[in-house]
Amino acid sequence: MSASNSGSRRSRRTLVELAGVSLFLLMGGIGLAQETESERAEKERPEITPSTQEVITAIKRRAQQILEERRRARRLRVSWEFSQLIGYESNPSNSGTPHKGDKYVSESLYLTLSKKLTPTLTWQGSYSGSYDQYKEYTDGTYTSQTVTPAKFIWQPGRMWRLEGGFDLNLTYYPRSKPSNYREVKPYFSIRQNLWGRWFHLFRYEWFKRDYLSKKARDGGGAETLADRRDLRNRIRYELGTTWKEALLKVKQEWYFHDSNDARQDFYDAQDYKVTASVNRPITEKLSVNASYAFERKNYSHRQVSGITAESRYDDTQTWTFQGTYDLDKTWSLNPSFSYKFLNSNDPSGEYVDATTSFTLTARF
Numbered sequence: 001m002s003a004s005n006s007g008s009r010r011s012r013r014t015l016v017e018l019a020g021v022s023l024f025l026l027m028g029g030i031g032l033a034q035e036t037e038s039e040r041a042e043k044e045r046p047e048i049t050p051s052t053q054e055v056i057t058a059i060k061r062r063a064q065q066i067l068e069e070r071r072r073a074r075r076l077r078v079s080w081e082f083s084q085l086i087g088y089e090s091n092p093s094n095s096g097t098p099h100k101g102d103k104y105v106s107e108s109l110y111l112t113l114s115k116k117l118t119p120t121l122t123w124q125g126s127y128s129g130s131y132d133q134y135k136e137y138t139d140g141t142y143t144s145q146t147v148t149p150a151k152f153i154w155q156p157g158r159m160w161r162l163e164g165g166f167d168l169n170l171t172y173y174p175r176s177k178p179s180n181y182r183e184v185k186p187y188f189s190i191r192q193n194l195w196g197r198w199f200h201l202f203r204y205e206w207f208k209r210d211y212l213s214k215k216a217r218d219g220g221g222a223e224t225l226a227d228r229r230d231l232r233n234r235i236r237y238e239l240g241t242t243w244k245e246a247l248l249k250v251k252q253e254w255y256f257h258d259s260n261d262a263r264q265d266f267y268d269a270q271d272y273k274v275t276a277s278v279n280r281p282i283t284e285k286l287s288v289n290a291s292y293a294f295e296r297k298n299y300s301h302r303q304v305s306g307i308t309a310e311s312r313y314d315d316t317q318t319w320t321f322q323g324t325y326d327l328d329k330t331w332s333l334n335p336s337f338s339y340k341f342l343n344s345n346d347p348s349g350e351y352v353d354a355t356t357s358f359t360l361t362a363r364f
Contacts (some may be wrong), residue, residue, distance in 0.1 A: 043255040080111040080364055087336075087357030092137045094342075096351045104140075106132045124151040124165075144169065163186035178214040183207050189236075201238040207231070217263040230259045230267060246280035269302040289322040304346045314344045334359040 091099045108130035113171035115123050126148040134140045151165030155199040166186040173179040187205035187259040194200060206289040215223040233256045249306040252274050259267035277291035302312045327333060340353045 044342050074116045074215050077114045078112070079114075081361055082110075083108045083361040085357050085359040087355060089134075089355045091351055091353040091354065092134055092140050094351050094353060095346055099351075100136070102134050102137045102140075104132060104134045104137075106130060106239050120154060120156050122153040122155075124153065125149055126151070139173070141175060142171060142173045142179075144171045159193050161191040162189070163191075178211070180212040180214075181209050182212065182240070183209045197242040199240055201236075201240075203238075205234045205236075205237040207234075216260045217266075219262050219264075221263045226260065228259065230257065232257045232328050246278055249275075249277050251275045251277075264303060265301040268302075271295065271297045272301070285326045289320075289324075291318075291320045293318045293320075305348050310345065311343065312346045312349070314342055314349060316340060316342045330362050330364065332361050332363070334361060 017180050031265040037140060056330055060165050068117070068129065083106075085108075086103070087106070088101060090101040092102050092104070093099060108128065111127045111203045113125045117123055127146070129143070129145045131143045132141060146167050148165055148167050150359055151163065154162045164187070166184065169183040169185070171179075171183070185205055185207035187203065189201060189203035191201040197362060207230075209232075211228040211230075214228045214229045218224055218228045234253060235255070236253045238251045240247065242248070253272070255271045257267060257269045257271065259265070273293060273295040275291055277289060279287060279289040281287040293316075295314075295318075297314045297316070299312045299314075304310045318338060318340045322334060324338045327331045336355075336357045337357070338355045340355075342349065342351050344350050
């Protein structure tokens with residue numbers, strides 16, 4: 001009896017298991033059939049193909065967008081800024097004799113026009129004018145105006161940038177007319193981006209400066225009938241990089257100055273100058289700049305006072321510290337301090353000068 005009941009239980013268990021397997025297979029088959037029918041319906045669904053007219057309309061719309069973008073890029077752009085400076089200079093006349101410091105103010109205006117001629121070529125024109133007025137050292141008061149009728153910037157890619165143009169300048173001293181001059185200065189420069197964030201730049205410029213009220217002298221020191229004229233060739237090489245948000249640059253300049261003033265070729269000189277600078281943002285609104293410059297000027301034939309065999313040379317060192325604080329998108333405040341020391345083998349030409357200034361600038 002016990003064995004019979006045990007066999008019955010095993011039979012019932014077997015039947016239940018078979019029923020479960022059958023149900024699982026049935027549900028799987030139904031699911032597979034549904035999935036197959038769904039896939040079949042998806043395949044049989046007709047594809048929506050845009051009409052020819054819709055394709056043409058989309059192409060025209062995109063072409064119009066590209067044309068508008070190019071037109072906006074080629075429109076004449078105008079920007080300008082105005083600055084007001086107040087400052088104090090300890091030795092405005094750069095004199096080695098006992099001197100007195102003086103306060104001064106300066107107003108300047110800068111206007112720029114630019115227009116893209118092609119996707120890689122841009123024309124720029126600009127005007128800059130400034131008026132510097134000393135309170136007591138009135139001979140140092142002057143106004144300067146510079147017009148750049150044409151400056152062309154060609155940027156064929158991310159690596160190269162070429163610039164070329166010329167400036168016209170007129171500088172006028174109301175209380176010191178022999179210092180007045182007009183100047184024309186053509187120039188060109190080439191910049192190349194190197195590996196990483198490094199770049200270098202080469203620039204050449206030449207100027208011709210005609211003095212309006214100053215005569216050239218002959219070898220004996222007497223004035224001639226010709227106005228004084230200076231010619232200068234300048235070469236500049238610059239190397240820089242960005243490191244931890246700081247812009248680091250080293251700039252080297254050479255120039256060769258020639259004048260028609262023949263008194264010991266008084267103004268003829270060769271000059272070498274090196275400048276190292278760092279500019280770094282401190283906050284979103286504040287950035288600082290510090291620089292040091294050393295300049296050696298070798299006069300060709302100007303003799304040291306009281307010595308006939310030795311030509312004069314000047315060594316000038318300049319330290320500059322500046323800050324820029326953006327009050328908003330338009331206004332910024334620029335404090336500045338510079339210290340200059342000129343050392344020479346002619347003691348009569350040595351001097352020290354320190355300048356402190358604050359500038360308020362508006363950009364539009």
